Amino acid sequence: MTKKIPKVPEDRKGAGIDRRDFIIRSVKAGAALAVSGSLGYFLYDPAGPGPASEKSSLALPDFSIPEAGKKIAIVTGHDRVKSVNSGLKAIGGIGTFIRKGDRVLIKVNAAFATPPALCATTHPEILSELVRLCLAAGAASVSVTDNPINNPESCFELSGIGEAARASGASLILPKETLFSNLTVPGANFIRNWPVLLGAFQGITKLIGLSPIKDHNRSGASMSIKNWYGLIGGRRNIFHQDIHTFIRDLALMVKPTLVILDGTFTMISNGPTGGSISDLKKTDTVIVSTDQVAADAAGAVLLGKAPTDLPFLIKAEQAGAGTTDFSSLNPVRVTG
Amino acid sequence: MKITIVRRISQFFFFALFVWFCIAATFGQAMWQLRGWPINWFLQLDPLVALSNLITTRSLYSGLAWALATIALTIVLGRFFCGWVCPFGSIHHFVGYLGSRGRKPSERIAVNHYKSTQKIKYYILFALLFAAAGGLIAYFCDLTGLNPALPVVFFLVLAAAASISTKSFPGARKISAAMIALAGVSAVGLFARLDGIVAASVQTGLLDPIPLVYRSVNLVLLPLSDSAFHFTSTAQRHYGATWLTGSIFAAAVLLNLLIPRFYCRIICPLGALYGILGRYAIWRVGRKTEKCSGCRLCDSRCEGACEPGERIRVPECVLCMNCLHTCKDDLVGYNTFRSISGEATDPDLSRRGFLVASLSGIAAVPFMRIDGKLDRNWENTLIRPPGSLSEPEFLNRCIKCGQCARVCPTNVIQPDEWKSGIEGLWTPTLNFRAGSSGCQMNCVACGHICPTAAIRPISLEEKLGRGPFEKAGPIRIGTAFIDRGRCLPWAMDKPCIVCQETCPVSPKAIFVKESFVTVRGGSLDVANAKGAVIELGKPSIQADRFGTGDFFALFDSGSSKMRKRILSNTEGSITIERGADLSGVKSIELQVRLQSPQVDPERCTGCGICEHECPVSGLKAVRVSAEGETRHGKHSLLLK
Incomplete structure (x- = not known):
């Protein structure tokens, strides 16, 4: 593999430089000088790096339907599939919310890699039914997403949510790092220039929150508003230092089309992970509402709590995200 | 069709199959994911894996019986595995071919001469086998x-x-x-009683090409190439020790540019084993007739450097069959008769070398264990996957292939760097910071993938301590300890308890102690208090800070102390919940409600989800240590 070295012609060996050689060399040297000089000129940075600047942020659209009004339905029944149907019917039917061509995103609670029977995650049966209803109402597409606490793949598989989504014709959006971008919510204390799962909202026209009702030691309860925690990325656990203010921020960040609380079983102890059937109580309720604060206030009853026990609800109400006085919305009470 | 073309098809097929198995080792239910694909097959075909485990455990675990097929074929055919099947060998073959492009036949002939360094691989083989013996x-x-x-x-x-x-x-x-x-x-x-000194350790995985190539692809190349696509995982996979894993792979591949099949010829202990097994092969490569011109073109493409034109060195021949075609006079064949120019069926070994290698192997294990890592000096940060055998038994089986680290859905199983010395290099250990969560309660993937049962194939019932395992309790891999000097509620009076929230055990292994602590500068004089509003003597507190729901005012109400939640505050006033008689209140204590976490060692399984989620992101404020692990009674924490 010896390379051939160009030979110097015999008559040129040891000879002085001639005009032609001189010009060629000068031009090459000049070009090299010009390139390095101009690179230095254009890349010259007299100040050095400064403090990190806030990048311009995107916004999350308002998914609510003003003409649908503030409504809440509280359904009693042991079959969550029937209950969600009656609940939706009671507040005007799915057609009021989902129109032909809508692209629907359902934010489930898939936080933990536990089987559906433990009710630590959105139950696959109610998810399948909701997807079916959306598609029947003419939705062009339905996607399901969450950024779980446990490993995402394990969570979606073990909770049955992945299979339910696939089987009912929805697409599953896993929280890939590329889907997060920074968001600043006007009026929020903490969601400022913070990574949020905005990629899942690409082209989305309607948003539905679908969550269980669970005990939660730090905040008091995990329901609809706290469910938006699963849209947050980054080092989100740091917000536990001021969790009530943070959940208020979530209520400001997300303006959903609908929220649905599945209280067929309520996790009354050892939440939000649960882990045992004995942590659950049969409460036979499904709540459907266009007002997430009202829905959570109604859900709190199943945990034996009043809005005053949950500072985040009072804060969300004060911030204008909804009302904790859900009875003022004349709840439609039906039996599933 | 020329036999060399058949060989290339075979090499390409097995290499593609190997890559496929590496990709398919992904948690999930899709067609291309773990659905019973025999992803361990190449490891199971590897007789060095089977033999080393056979020597240490005197048993042949499950799929390792596949090695019998390889052994049988090698005895009959010679080193077919090296030239036709081995995925690592195919990489070397291809890169060696690229390196020889542009070289003159004379240069290629020179580089394919047998070198006495080729005997090194036999010494490596004996040292490794005797370390297990x-x-x-x-x-x-x-x-x-x-x-x-x-x-x-x-x-x-x-x-x-x-x-x-x-x-x-x-x-x-x-x-x-x-x-x-x-x-x-x-x-x-x-x-002398030698119980304490005589010991065995499977270290073949250090250089056995099949575990080496699995580990290099699974723990370095796949996560590296997938970082652009996130096809096999949602989050970037991280693995420790990649500098070492990757450098060894890169060095082994690049050395082919100097000498083709450098690793196969000089280092590979599996090739050495095949060389010894193939001595009775029925068919061998060799010269058919006497009339040889001595042009040595047969060496020009020889992969094994076995000198087929002369007295062929049978243990070095990898059956590449190139000499059959490079010989212009068609003098070389794959025959049942012995080569006309003679054969050397024994490896080029001296008795002295054999003795030194094997005695070094025997001595190496007790020598390494003087460090006491298997004794009092055990490493508490070495958290083995659930179902792992006790440490000596574990080291009797683990071949450092990295399959458990590959399959672990949360990426917490990591190849160990130096925690347990060179004996434990690349063996699995859990790192709760590197992964996407802790060890998932409802997952037993690692034990079911482990080709040698160093991690037992436990059932979910056994892991969780349910059904017939109720009495034994769950399998513990360690115990979480709260570092009260770093924990936000304990050390800094900040509410947190993320660890308690994410603890997956029911009832939770992390519980909280509630307390109300007066904040710094929180003893305040009251000028006036009426209804639910307390006016302070002087404006001295930060506006809007205490209305988060976590702060309370403590004051004398009548004859008793009363505590009410603060709803909002300005610099000079505090609004509290209604329902308290504030008349006559002269001073208040501004308090924060804290829930401070504590671990119940009876319940903790060491899953490490708390450690992963702890918001103290540098040195975590809750950390799992191996005390209490099921696999070692002597590491227990509690009096039972």
Whole structure:
């Protein structure tokens, strides 16, 4: 593999430089000088790096339907599939919310890699039914997403949510790092220039929150508003230092089309992970509402709590995200 | 079709199959994911894996029986695996081919000459096998048993029998010498108890090409290439020790540019084993006729550097079959008869070299274990996957292939760097910071993938301590400890308890102690208090800070102390919840409600989800340590 070295012609060996050689060399040297000089000129940075600047942020659209009004339905029944149907019917039917061509995103609670029977995650049966209803109402597409606490793949598989989504014709959006971008919510204390799962909202026209009702030691309860925690990325656990203010921020960040609380079983102890059937109580309720604060206030009853026990609800109400006085919305009470 | 084309098709097929298995080792239910694909197959075909485990455990675990097929074929055909199947060998073959492009035939002939360094691989093989043999030798020589006199007599009788029959069969003298040596070894047991010293360790995985290539692809190349696509995982996979894993792979591949199949010829202990096994091969490559011009073109593409044109070195031939075609006169064939120009069926080994290699191997294990890592000096940060055997038994099986780290859905299983010394290099350990969560409660993937059962294939019931395992309780891999000097509620009076929230055990292994603590500068004089509003003597607190729901005012209400939640505050006033009689309140204590986490060691399984989620992101404020792990009773924490 010896390379051939160009030979110097015999008559040129040891000879002085001639005009032609001189010009060629000068031009090459000049070009090299010009390139390095101009690179230095254009890349010259007299100040050095400064403090990190806030990048311009995107916004999350308002998914609510003003003409649908503030409504809440509280359904009693042991079959969550029937209950969600009656609940939706009671507040005007799915057609009021989902129109032909809508692209629907359902934010489930898939936080933990536990089987559906433990009710630590959105139950696959109610998810399948909701997807079916959306598609029947003419939705062009339905996607399901969450950024779980446990490993995402394990969570979606073990909770049955992945299979339910696939089987009912929805697409599953896993929280890939590329889907997060920074968001600043006007009026929020903490969601400022913070990574949020905005990629899942690409082209989305309607948003539905679908969550269980669970005990939660730090905040008091995990329901609809706290469910938006699963849209947050980054080092989100740091917000536990001021969790009530943070959940208020979530209520400001997300303006959903609908929220649905599945209280067929309520996790009354050892939440939000649960882990045992004995942590659950049969409460036979499904709540459907266009007002997430009202829905959570109604859900709190199943945990034996009043809005005053949950500072985040009072804060969300004060911030204008909804009302904790859900009875003022004349709840439609039906039996599933 | 030329046989070399058939060989290339075979190499390409097995290499593609190997890559496919590496991709398919992904948690999930899709067609391309783990759905019973035999992703361990190449490891199971590897007789060095089977043999090393056979020596240490005196058993052949499940799929390792596949190695019998490879052994049988090698005995009949020679080193077919190296030239036709081995995925690592195919990489070397291809890169070596690229390196030889542009080289003149004379240069290629020169580089494909047999070199005496090729015997190094046999020494490596013997050192590794004898490192695994400590236990077996002790078993036969009864070194740790009750009566060492019996084996001494037994071996001496055999030695005598062999030396009497010296003339009746060849090799009797060697056998006699070996028996005397064994009797001598046994005799040591007459004077000394060697239980503490004689030990075995499977270290073949350090250089065995199949675990090496699995580990390199799974723990370096796949996560590297997938970082652009996130096809096999949602989050970037991280693995420790990649500098070492990757450098060894890169060095092994790049050395082909100097000498083709550098690794196969000089380092590979599996190739060495095949070389020894293939000595009775029925078909061999060799010269068919005498009339050879001595052009040595047969060496020009020779992969094994076995010199087919001369006295062919059978143990070096990898059956690439190139010489069959590079010989212009068609003098070389794959025949049942011996080569016209002679054969060397023994590896180029000296007895002295063999003895040094094997004795070094035997001595290496006790030598390494003087560090006490398997004794009092055990490493508490070495958290083994659930179902792992006790440390000595674990080291008797683990081949450092990295399959458990690959399959772990949360990426918490990591190849160990130096925590447990070179003996534990690349063995699995859990790192709760690197992964996407802790060890998932409802997952037993690692034990079911482990090709050697170093991690037992436990059932979910056994892991969780349910059904028939109710009495034994869940499998614990360690215990979480709260670092009260770093924990936000304990050390800094900040509410948090993320650890408690994410603890997956029911009832939770992390529970909280509630307390109300007066904040810094929180004893305040009151000027006026009416309804639910308290006016302070002077504006002295930060506006809007205490209305988060976590702060309370403590004051004298009548004859008793009363505590009410603060709803909002300005610099000079505080609004609290209604329902308290504030008349006569002269001072208040501004308090924060804290829930401070504590671990219940009876419940904690060491899953490490708390450690992963702890918001103290540098050195975590809750950390799992191996105390209490099920696999070692002597590491238990609690009095039982």
